[in-house]
Structures are given as C-alpha cells and as structure tokens.
Amino acid sequence: MRLTKPTRSHRFGRLRIFEEISVTNLDGESGPLTTVEGVEDEDRDHDGHQESETVYRSPETLSRVLEQMVIIVPCKNESVDVIRGVISAIPPSCRVILVSNCERGGPGVDDQYMQQVKMLKTLQVELHGCNLHMKQRQMLAIHQKDIHAAEAFRISGLPELLDPANGTIRDGKGEGMLLGVAIAAALFPRHRYVGFIDADNLLPQSVDEYCKAYAAGLSLGPPPEQEHTMVRLRWASKPKRVPGTTRYVHVTEGRCSRVVNKWLSKLFASIRDEHQYHYTTVHGGAIKIPPTTCSSAPVSGLVSTANAGEHAMTMGLALKLRMAAGYAVEPCHFVDLLERSGFAYYSGADLKESKGLLTDYAGEKRGSGAARPLNKPTRILQIRTLSPHFHRESDEGHIRRMWAVGLGAIYHNLVPVGHRAVSELREGMHKFAKENGGLDARTGKLPEPRIYRPLEEMNMERFRQLLGESLRDGTLRRFGFGRNMNGDEPICTCHT
Template sequence: MRLDFPPKYTEVIGAVKIHSLQKVYEIDSGYGTKTKNSQLNNSTISFGNKKISKICNEMAIVIPVKNEKLSLLEGVLSGVPNECLIIIVSNSQKTPVDRYSMEVEMVKQYSQFTNKRIAIVHQRDSNLGRIFHKLNYSSILDNYSQIRSGKAEGMVIGILLAKMHGMKYVGFVDSDNYFPGAVNEYVKIFASGFAMSKSHLSNVRVCWRSKPKVANNRVYFPRWGRISEHSNKYLNDLISYITGFERDIVTTGNAGEHALSMSLAENMDFSTGYSVEPYELINILEKFGGIINETTNSTKDFVEVFQIETRNPHFHENKGDEHITGMLYESLNVINNSKICNTEITKDIKNHMIMLQHKANNGSIKLNGNNNDHIMAPINTIPIDKFNELVIDSPQLLHLFNVQ
C-alpha cells in the first residue's frame, strides 16, 4: 500500500498527535518494496505485502453482527486477509428463529474452504455475563447481570478475546458492507497506519471516500454520511476551543472501521452503544491531552491518531432513518457529556439534540440519551489469564475454527 507521507499537518494536544487525512495512492504496492523506493520524493511511503502480512498476523479483526444476511457476512469475511484472526461477536436473535446457530454453521463451512482463523461468540450468552460478573467488570452488565446489547459492548468483548489470543493490534469492521474489496482495503489501511506509527499507542481511523446512494435511477457519491458531517463538526469545534485556533482536522468522528494498538485499547474507557467511535477520540483527549490531567509528551507514551481515506466507496445496508437518528443522537450526547466540552459547544449540541428529539417524537422514535451512566472501564482491570481460564471452562461459549 502506498500513501502520502508525511501527513500534511499534525495537531498536537498534550501527548496526542492527530494527523490530517492521508490519501491512498496504491492499494497494493507490490510484494517487497525496496528500501530506496519505500519513500518516494519525500511525498509518499509504501509498505509491501510482506510488511502488511507481518502486521496482519498480529492483528485481530472484530466484526460485530446483528441479524445480518448470511451472504453479506460471508462477503465481509472473504475480504479479511487470511493472516488475521477474525472474531465475530454476534447479537443476533435466537428465537423464534435461531439466527446465531445459522451464523455458526455458515462460519464452520466457510472456514473449511479458507482455513481462516475464526472465533465466534454470542454477546448475550449468559455464561459470558457470569464471567464478567465473576471478574467484577460490572460496567458492561445491565441490571440483570447480563451484557447490554450495544455495539460498544460487543467491541469490548472482541478486544478481550483478541488480547486472550496474544494479538498486538485489534481492528473493527462492520458486518453490513456489500464490497469485500473495501473490507480488504480497510485492513491494509490499519496495517499501514501501525507501520507508520512511532508510538505503541496508536489509533487508525478510516475515512470513506464516498457512500454511494441510488436516486432517480442514478448512482451518486456523497462525500459525507449523515452522522459524520455533524459529529466531525462538533469534534473540530472542541479541538478549536482547546487550541484557540479554528480547526477542521477531524474527518473520522464516526469511523466504524478503525483499529487500535492493544496497548491503547486496553487502557481506554468505552462508551456504550453507537457513541463508541466519537468517544474514543474524546477519551484519548481526556486521558492524554493534558487538559484535565497533566501529561508528559514523551516518545514512549504519546498517542498517534491516523486518518486515512479509502479508494473504495463504502456501500452498506440501509438501516433507515430511525437508526441514523438514534446513532447521531448518541454521538452528540457523548461529546456533550465530555469533561472537556465548553459551554458554547454544549449549547449548540443541546439545541441540535432538541431538534433531533422533536424529529424523533414526530416519528415515534425512541432515543437513548444518558450515555454518561454507561462508560465501560478499561479492560486492563481484568486479569486476562483468569478470563482465559473462565472462557475455557465454558466449552459451549466460544466456537473456534482453525484457532489453536
């Protein structure tokens, strides 16, 4: 893969470095790029297949699933490079039709043809809830000691399973993508970001080149999704307030496709549901930005945030206006609740949320508005050996295919 390098601009806030958007020039730049060509005219950098493969071998790709079409999920699996460990965290229904069993059977058959390493677990399995209860990790549980149904909860489970298998990196890919080639590009972008990073604390975030839509019998390619446009604005307003200069550096506020080094992932808090992606940036700024607590900007402990634009468009399942409105509301709410959000930005966000509430009430949409009560603690509080032991002691919990 070849990208422009170095990034045109980097915003430094305490021990956080947020790089401006980088462009992909080649999705595949060859098997083993020669050293003299790895950086061309000081304007691009490339990573050969050998380097990408090495990083993929140390990376788990977590795919949260909820009642997706089996053929759609299989297409996503086909786009993930063979070296990666795939972790499917399903929240699909078990009654009246057991879609989860259908997913397990599909993965079983698929793995026989591809020899891919795949693990699949159901998010709401009572055994998994008991494991978290025994480990005193209650922030992921509801009032009945069951794991909540949110996307972020599935991601946290995926991170723990990746850590349990000794993975150095963990990436997240949505399960509703119609283009397997796009999935393949996402993972190569993750690997390229980690290859560029000079820190063990890294976050690689994908910016879609476009999201195709069909209208009046024509396909057109809008630049921004309906959520990203707004969450990016408020995150940039927040950064502008912190730095004192107007900025538009954030282009990946709701990047469903993103990746974290395990060193960073295990030390982060996670917000419940669909607010997880913007909250990752908020949490990084809260913990490492020196705004709330003083931090030291050392070569060892700084956080690098990469934002990389794809070549492939992002064409995914249309979940409807209710889903979009709920996601946007949760995203704005988590920015609004941040300790580093100032009064003026809070006022703007609250007015926007009131508008969304009015829209939701007219359409009888139920909005979840109190994400502040559901911040999940860092998983480094969980002894991973004990977690591994409890998972092994629950043989029906985790389905493993080609995984030792």
C-alpha cells in the same frame, strides 16, 4: 500500498492527531508511475502526487502487521451471506472474531446464530479442505448474550457491562466490541493489534483494502512498546441510490458523520483558540506547560472519522480505552483520549481532581472510573480509502439516534477546557439537538451514554479461565485450532 505522507498533525498533551491522509495506490510499487495524462513519470503516481509526497508500504511490511492482528466483526441481524462476504475478504493471516447479537429463535425456530456458526464451518472447509497439516485460519464466534462470558466479566472485575435485568451482557455495539477485545486479549495474548470491520458491508473487496490500510497506518508509527497508535478510516464515498432510478450519487460524508465530525472538530478548535496553557500530569502532580502543536493551520476540520466503524489500534491502547455504550463508542474515543492525554487548559482556576476522577469547574464528576493518564504518547491517523462503502440504508430515525448519542458522548464528557469554551460548546450542541429532534424526551438533554472502565482493570487471566466454560456448553465456537476444539471437530468427517 502507497499513501500520502502524514506530515501535518496537532498535539494535545500526549495525544497527537494527524490530518487526513489518503490511499493513492493499492499496489503502489516503486518504479515508473503514470500521471493522469498517461505519461510515464518516476516522480508522480496516478493521482498526480509527487513521490516525495507519498509513502510506500511493501507487501512484506503489511504482512508483518496483519499476522499480528485480530479483526473483530460485530454483527446483529445482517444476512449470513453478507457476513460471509466480509469475513472471506479479511486477509487470511489475520485472526477473526465474530461477535453476534442476532435474535435467537426458540424451539422449532431457525436459530440465526447457529446459521452464522454453520457458515464459518463451511468457510473453513472451503479455505483448507480436510488437510489437517495445513496451517488453519483461526476464527472464533460468540453470541453477545453468552451467559458464561457475562459471568466471566462479572467475576473478573467488569460487572457494569451486565444488564441487571437478566445478568447477560448489555445490548449495544460498544458492548459487543468490548467483548471482542476481551476475547482477543485473552485468547491471542501475543497479538499486538486489533481492528474492527462492520458486518453490513455489501462490497467485500473493500474489506481487503481496509485491513491493509490498518496495517499501513500502524506500520507508519513507532512500535507498540514505544507509542500507542489508532488508525481510523474514512470511506471514499457512500453511494446512494436516487429513488425511482438506477442512478447512484457518491456522498463523501455520511449523515451521522457530518454532524459529529463538525462538533468534535469544534472541540479541538476551541481548545487551541481559547487558551494559552495546558496541564500535564508528572509523577502524580499537575504542571502547567505551553501548548504544543505540530501545525499552525486551523483545526476546524481536523476530525473526519468521528463515527469510523472501521478502525484499528495497538492492543495496549484497546485495553486502556474507556469505551462507550452503543453507537457512542467510536466518537467517544476522541474524548477519552483527549482527557487521558493529561491535557487540560488553564482558565484562571486550578484544575480540580477527586480520587483520580477529573472534575469540571462546577464540581461534577464526569466519566466512569479513574481518568488514568496514558502511559505513553498516542497518535491517531485518519486515512481516506480508495474504495466506496455500500451498506444497507438506515432510516432517518436511526441516523438521528446515532448522532445524538455521539454528541452526548462529547457533551457529557468534555474535558475541563475553561468556562467559556465548555459553555459555548454545550449550548451549541444542545441548540442543534433541540432543533433537529436529538434531545432525550425524558430529560430534555442529549442522551448520556454509559462509559465503561478500561479492560486493563480486569483480571484477564481469570477471564480467560472462565471463558473456557463457554467452549463446553456455551456459544463460543473456535475454528482452526485443532480437531479437538468445539468448532473444528464437526468440519472434517474423513478423519473421524
């Protein structure tokens, strides 16, 4: 794979955000390349980029990362055939975890989750047949309402993830992703990376590019032992069918992303434009140092992946992130990492702290749990893919709820960047939401998403032990781990 070089970035404390780069060639082998005019040129690829402007990642390099990656596929009520297409396109060296929050039928009613499990069994047979000596692809499935997983979270130290009304894990995409990461860390402790793929993708071949783009981006950074890395993807386009025709228009930015990208970029722009210093935490104390940016260019459009469902990161970072509930989970990454980077601008007042919780200048505690500084530098790479993304069209109400909770994650969790910057951003977001129907009718404010403590605060060994209960009489199913595992044994009948 060949990509444009990530040469422009902006540093905020220990957080470094790179401006968007692009996949230029899915194969990208070295040697003579062809320009758009069809003339062979050793210095330019088919998009006209000079070789000095691009970077090449070999298949061997990508494979080394992919074989250490767990891909989590959160799903709800997508068609089983669509989910199957997504999972089939994930590179075979990756481990796969399907986290389903589909509706489950009662007695005499088709159980959609069991249809998903049956699909994984069939897929495993088609991939490997009955050859028990062949290295099997390892896949897992679990339902988000699994009672044993909920009990494991409660006992292991994350009870706030549970719905007090029924004791199961709360509904929501962010909650499903948390469950997936916890399972990945518990059952694949030696894997160094975790990625996410949305289950509603109608173009399976794009999934292969997404996973390889993760691997390319992660391989561009230092090893996970030295630095945290997150890779976020922006689709080339989201083709939309023109009503009443067979014609499609290629939209380059989704309706939700268009809103949240703008306001997150405004946050980072206001930070750099308004203030002169920032604080960083060293040995428990705050010291004031000049801001450092790697680029003097404007940051007004810095964020292009606020709502990136397709993203991956080092496992250590996934365990440190405080994830937000529901659809606020992806934009909240930026806010949490900014706060956790030890970065807070000086505005003529001392930075207040209260038992590890960052406090705004009005004394109001923000977020959930202690805002522990990141233990190592963190980089965010934003990559634009070659493939478009086809998925089921969402109605305007759903899109409005998505951008409203995304803005709410920013609005209610702004880092202390000074009186004027915070005030203007909040006023602007509130005004926009009011004019576009995004305010919570009960409070008159932007929705305030729940923020969960990081998984690193759990007892992961205890969680692993308790999760085993779901293998016996819960919804957890494992495939490719051997004939004695609950998902594998029914697959192959010729050896029973």
